[in-house]
Amino acid sequence: xxxxxxxxxxxxxxxxxxxxxxxxxxxxxxxxxxxxxxxxxxxxxxxxxxxxxxxxxxxxxxxxxxxxxxxxxxxxxxxxxxxxxxxxxxxxxxxxxxxxxxxxxxxxxxxxxxxxxxxxxxxxxxxxxxxxxxxxxxxxxxxxxxxxxxxxxxxxxxxx
Amino acid sequence: xxxxxxxxxxxxxxxxxxxxxxxxxxxxxxxxxxxxxxxxxxxxxxxxxxxxxxxxxxxxxxxxxxxxxxxxxxxxxxxxxxxxxxxxxxxxxxxxxxxxxxxxxxxxxxxxxxxxxxxxxxxxxxxxxxxxxxxxxxxxxxxxxxxxxxxxxxxxxxxxxxxxxxxxxxxxxxxxxxxxxxxxxxxxxxxxxxxxxxxxxxxxxxxxxxxxxxxxxxxxxxxxxxxxxxxxxxxxxxxxxxxxxxxxxxxxxxxxxxxxxxxxxxxxxxxxxxxxxxxxxxxxxxxxxxxxxxxxx
Numbered sequence: 001x002x003x004x005x006x007x008x009x010x011x012x013x014x015x016x017x018x019x020x021x022x023x024x025x026x027x028x029x030x031x032x033x034x035x036x037x038x039x040x041x042x043x044x045x046x047x048x049x050x051x052x053x054x055x056x057x058x059x060x061x062x063x064x065x066x067x068x069x070x071x072x073x074x075x076x077x078x079x080x081x082x083x084x085x086x087x088x089x090x091x092x093x094x095x096x097x098x099x100x101x102x103x104x105x106x107x108x109x110x111x112x113x114x115x116x117x118x119x120x121x122x123x124x125x126x127x128x129x130x131x132x133x134x135x136x137x138x139x140x141x142x143x144x145x146x147x148x149x150x151x152x153x154x155x156x157x158x159x160x
Numbered sequence: 161x162x163x164x165x166x167x168x169x170x171x172x173x174x175x176x177x178x179x180x181x182x183x184x185x186x187x188x189x190x191x192x193x194x195x196x197x198x199x200x201x202x203x204x205x206x207x208x209x210x211x212x213x214x215x216x217x218x219x220x221x222x223x224x225x226x227x228x229x230x231x232x233x234x235x236x237x238x239x240x241x242x243x244x245x246x247x248x249x250x251x252x253x254x255x256x257x258x259x260x261x262x263x264x265x266x267x268x269x270x271x272x273x274x275x276x277x278x279x280x281x282x283x284x285x286x287x288x289x290x291x292x293x294x295x296x297x298x299x300x301x302x303x304x305x306x307x308x309x310x311x312x313x314x315x316x317x318x319x320x321x322x323x324x325x326x327x328x329x330x331x332x333x334x335x336x337x338x339x340x341x342x343x344x345x346x347x348x349x350x351x352x353x354x355x356x357x358x359x360x361x362x363x364x365x366x367x368x369x370x371x372x373x374x375x376x377x378x379x380x381x382x383x384x385x386x387x388x389x390x391x392x393x394x395x396x397x398x399x400x401x402x403x404x405x406x407x408x409x410x411x412x413x414x415x416x417x418x419x420x421x422x423x424x425x426x427x428x429x430x431x432x433x434x435x436x437x438x439x440x441x442x443x444x445x446x447x448x449x450x451x452x453x454x455x456x457x
Contacts, residue, residue, distance in 0.1 A: 001169065018169035018212065019202075040162045042200055048266055054240075055266040060199050064169050065192075065214060108266070129350045130264025 003067035007032065008076035016063050022056075023047045025063035026073060034074035034103050038132075045131030048104030049073050055108045057130070074103035077110060085152020086110050086145060095144030097135035104131050109145040118149055164202035171214040175300065175329060178215050183302060183325035185211040191327055192216075193236055194270035196263070197279040221274070221329055224248060230296075231333040235274025240265070242273060252333055253445055254292065254341035254359050258285045261343075264351035274328045280318050283353040287314060288375030289343055291386075292359035295333050301326035336371055338363045340446025344434040345377070348421060354378040355421045356430035358410065360438040362393065364446040369393045374406075379431045380415035388413055389435070398443045406439055407432035 004013045007030060014029050026032045026049065035058060038046030042060040049058045050072035077084040086109040089095060096102050105128055112119055112127040119127070124145045125138075133141060172178035182189050188210035192198055201207040215221065221236035224245050231251055233242070242248050243259035262268060262276075262285050276286040277297065290297075290310050297313045299306050299322055313321050322328055345357035357377040363370050372393035374386045389409040396402050416427035 018167055019164045021163060024163075040203070042196055042267065045264070045266060051269075054269045056270055057196075057266050060196050060267075061270070062169070062195070062199070062212075064171075065195070065216065127265055130266045 001064055003064055005063065005066045005069065005071055007071045008073060014063075018062060018064050020063045021059055022049070022061040022063050022066050022071070023058040025066070026058060026071070032073050032075050036100055036103055038100065043132070044101075045108075045128075046101050046104050048107055048131060050107055050111055053111060053114065055104075055111050055127075055130075072107070074106060077106060084110060085148040086113065088151070089144035089147035090141075092147050093140050093143040095137070095141045097133070097137045097140075101131055101133045105133070105141050109141075109148060112145065113149055113152070119145075121146070162203035164199065165205065165208050167202075167209055168211045169214065170211060171217060173217055175218055175220065175327070178213055178218065178327060179300065179302060179325065181211070181213045182327060185213075186324050189213055191278070193272040193275045194238070194267075195275075196267050196271045197275060197281065215327070226251075226335070229335050231335055233273055233331045233333065235272060235277075235328045235330060237273050239263070239268035239271045239273070239276075243268065251335050251339070252293065252341060252361075254289050254343045254361055254442070255286075255333075257343035258289045258345070258357075258359065261285065261345050261347065261351075267351070273331055277313065277331065278320055278322060278328055280314055280316075280320050281353075282317050282380065283378035285343070285345065285354065285357060285377055288357060288359045288377035290331060290333075291375035292341065292343075292361040292373040293333050294361070294371075294373050295331050297321070297328055298330035298332065299323075299326050300329045305329070307332075336363045338365060338447045339371075340364070340442040340444065340448070342438045342441035342445065344438045344441075346430050346434065353421070356416065356427045356434060358431060358434035358438045360435065360442040362439075362442050362446060364398075364443065367397060369396050369398060369443070374410060374435065376410065376414050376431055376435070378416070378421070379427050380417075385413050386410065393439075398439075403436040403439045407436040410435040 004011050026035045036046045038044040042057050047058040048055045086106045124142050170181050190209035192212045221234040223234040225232050249256045295310050296307050308321050341361035343359040346355045354377050356379050359375040361373040372390045374389050411428045411432035414431050416424045418424045
């Protein structure tokens with residue numbers, strides 16, 4: 001099937017099989033390997049990308065189902081050399097350990113702050129509850145998103 | 161790397177077109193909405209449909225509306241929409257209780273009420289919730305609509321009353337005066353399937369329970385016989401002694417099996433205890449001014 005998916009603001013047209021998963025479409029066809037692929041069973045949340053602004057697990061979405069929708073991956077978070085406040089937060093608060101869950105965590109953080117610029121700690125924990133950190137570094141991930149909330153209101157507003 | 165076996169994909173643009181596709185492909189076709197139950201099963205070859213009919217563009221099936229004394233919920237309504245619906249929380253706090261513990265936010269962004277009910281997994285939360293609420297399922301086919309009760313809708317594990325060439329289009333939840341409801345679930349970790357769960361919906365009339373509905377999840381395959389506990393509750397005055405008896409009867413009405421989530425004995429204990437807890441909260445919520453449950457912690 002010939003599909004066109006808008007990824008990070010650009011339309012990409014490819015010929016794909018219906019069974020082709022969105023995570024593979026992003027990684028293999030578009031070479032956007034910032035989206036990581038973990039458990040493959042919709043559990044670990046490493047493959048989270050934004051679909052029309054909301055987090056989805058891209059190992060459980062068919063590429064053909066994403067046709068006509070807007071996908072946003074970690075590659076789109078920074079604006080040129082200017083990091084998204086969530087990315088900066090991960091630096092400031094050491095939210096990144098091995099880095100495997102980081103892209104998905106940052107995207108969920110971004111989506112949360114886009115609709116709720118001042119989330120409580122509980123709301124942050126809830127937002128990332130479908131994503132596993134294999135280093136169990138949740139405390140610093142939560143702090144990173146809190147940092148972004150405190151320091152990124154202006155930048156966060158410009159993302160939407 | 162897990163990928164489903166090959167299949168054809170059709171994206172329906174209207175309910176009529178979806179029904180036409182389902183008729184054309186017959187038993188080889190499956191409806192896909194969120195896909196968060198179906199696609200993992202397809203990866204594991206537990207399901208191998210030859211055709212997927214994608215209904216995600218059928219926005220007419222994504223609605224929540226109060227019509228007369230029913231809340232009508234379109235089959236394509238996402239879990240997240242249900243969780244964020246003030247209307248749902250006001251009349252059916254049991255739905256919010258359950259939605260908070262169904263999978264996790266990314267999954268709730270995609271999954272739908274219709275998909276959950278049609279998957280008919282014995283551990284699925286909304287099936288127990290809709291059972292307790294005595295919900296009605298609207299099934300549409302070539303010859304029009306038919307409406308079936310939840311008891312008739314779920315015919316066994318992974319089996320529903322939805323026939324070939326038909327689809328679930330709407331779920332109708334009866335709004336009853338003085339109603340209270342609650343859902344209690346024990347899970348191993350955030351977003352997991354239940355070890356066991358219990359939902360209770362009831363109304364209070366002159367201090368006595370009426371219209372009691374009880375639903376259990378993950379404690380037995382297929383439709384559970386919960387008439388006994390509902391009969392016990394109807395007409396009775398709420399009391400700790402009654403809750404205790406109801407928990408005991410509920411635990412005897414189910415048929416859990418020992419698996420990785422726990423022993424049959426433990427699950428039976430949970431069915432008992434969670435039924436009591438759900439009853440307590442449902443009674444506490446019943447008869448309150450509509451909307452007060454929304455402020456409950």
